[in-house]
Amino acid sequence: MSLPPSLELVRTVADLRAKVSGWGQAGLRTALVPTMGALHDGHLTLVRRGRELADRVVATVFVNPTQFGPNEDFSRYPRDEAGDAAKLVSAGCDLLFAPTVDVMYPAGFATSIDVGPVTTRWEGAFRPGHFQGVATVVTKLLLQAGADVACFGEKDYQQLCTIRQLVRDLDIPVQIEGVPTVREADGLALSSRNAYLSSEQRQVAAQLNRIMRDVIARLHGGEAVAPVLSAGTQALLDAGFTAVDYLALVDALTLEPLPEPAPGRLICTARLGGVRLLDNMAV
């Protein structure tokens, strides 16, 4: 791959460690931005936030096989390393770590990280094993890089809670920075999987954010949680979503359901055909 001039590419853990520890010895702070590539402005916002928090930014691009279920889109997940590299340069990234599957999971690899209750509901219930895959690869990336801070999007809110928990539990010396979701003009949260939507589905997709805002307005107005959530679910189905996996008001840290209106997080996953759209907002 030919790289933009100011971006360095490393593919081994030894090279990654050498770069980051060299910066540390020179008194520079490093931010890590883990991604699976197919970069959009949401990822580049993470890189820009990393730049604000540190002197150097390392992005990782690795489509992690262990977080995909057997019927999920691992093999068709969009891959464009050269395009990603050009975008990373434009956002001010210094180093790209793009390991192969063999580097991340060499023969004999056997460990899996289970972060416990925060992973079992919601996405965890619909995607068995997903958060073990995420937790394992993120733990590896954090330990491999040894960065001072790591940036993750709030868009995958349960993932962010899982990562905060594992960093606390395993005493990994890194600051976790949650970065607000970047949205299209009509409110749709940016996601690499939006590319799978037909133009008709794309119109429907914009209703997710609008309906979640209506739900939040009704909760702020003091209406009871359960009827507001059922009305929101029905509104999503009426708008054209094919299924609603969950629409829930949850505690912002534990993700346990909140039966009464209270500050927390409204989380939702709704389906359009084979595409699952996730969103969440503070309440």
Ligand code: PAF
């Ligand atoms: O959010 C993602 O892109 C992935 O789940 C992550 C954190 C890079 C781990 O593979």
